[in-house]
Amino acid sequence: MRAVGFMKYGGPEVLEIYDLPELHAGPGELRIRNHAATVNPTDIMSRSGMLSDQQKGIAPPYVPGMEAAGVVDEVGVGVTTGVKVGDSVLGLVIPRGEHGAYREQIVLNAQSVVPVPARKSFAESCTLPMNGLTARMSLDLLNLSPGQTIAVTGAAGAYGGYVIQLAKAEGLVVIADASEKDERLVKSLGADVVVRRGDDVATRIRKHFPAGVDGLADGAVLNELVIPAVRDGGAFTSVRGFQGKPQQDIRFFRTFVMNYDGKFDKLDRLRQQVENGTLSLRLAATYPKEQASAAHKRLEAGGTRGRLVIEF
Numbered sequence: 286m287r288a289v290g291f292m293k294y295g296g297p298e299v300l301e302i303y304d305l306p307e308l309h310a311g312p313g314e315l316r317i318r319n320h321a322a323t324v325n326p327t328d329i330m331s332r333s334g335m336l337s338d339q340q341k342g343i344a345p346p347y348v349p350g351m352e353a354a355g356v357v358d359e360v361g362v363g364v365t366t367g368v369k370v371g372d373s374v375l376g377l378v379i380p381r382g383e384h385g386a387y388r389e390q391i392v393l394n395a396q397s398v399v400p401v402p403a404r405k406s407f408a409e410s411c412t413l414p415m416n417g418l419t420a421r422m423s424l425d426l427l428n429l430s431p432g433q434t435i436a437v438t439g440a441a442g443a444y445g446g447y448v449i450q451l452a453k454a455e456g457l458v459v460i461a462d463a464s465e466k467d468e469r470l471v472k473s474l475g476a477d478v479v480v481r482r483g484d485d486v487a488t489r490i491r492k493h494f495p496a497g498v499d500g501l502a503d504g505a506v507l508n509e510l511v512i513p514a515v516r517d518g519g520a521f522t523s524v525r526g527f528q529g530k531p532q533q534d535i536r537f538f539r540t541f542v543m544n545y546d547g548k549f550d551k552l553d554r555l556r557q558q559v560e561n562g563t564l565s566l567r568l569a570a571t572y573p574k575e576q577a578s579a580a581h582k583r584l585e586a587g588g589t590r591g592r593l594v595i596e597f
Contacts, residue, residue: 350386
């Protein structure tokens, strides 16, 4: 069983193909013949050593990847989700050691796996679970009501795009940031107002909502720079662990997608929303596993809209 991973931290060139032992599904688990895995910023952070604390005490190779899609080829005892051998599925992966999505075969908790959306390829489908669940969790934490306003930074990215689409489906008013070249994309995702991105985006948001927005999802990781866009008593969530200092009765939340691992109903609902057109899967390009380093280089270069996918 082959996997893409690394023995030491460094640049894209440290990624190599390794032969790893075959796995088997245990109780409550599914084994998947994996066909596709996304390349996410978290994978870059893992490879570069920024997340090395998570690998302490674990011998390499380390296999990145948080999203997978393939065909179930083994079902453990006690699986109750209705998924069976031969089904095409997607799943969320929480990487640790050799357990990452960049591999031909992976075993996952059955509660972390749902069918692929109808008429979608493996490459398209694997772009849903991590960013989709992250967006879902952010909105759940912000807990806004129909008619309230939400600001989204990093709106052209996968996470930001999902936040916009889910927010609109729930009746929220969305103001989002974008570069000039991404403005049309962000509007097409459903944003009611689009402002130019940048460190002073909070000022531009306040021009449209002088009292501030009810909630903010900070996909651009602007942290303190964008807090002023939130009204007194509003809510703010970050995706990189930022915890704002208490101020103006703003409620601060940190969105950690691993807390939604195993939330079958939430992931399956996202799958349904792809099928009914609420959510758009955005695939930028695919790479064979032998070119995983090229995919990492492209993501690090910036400007990718949609997800890069490694195929197995």
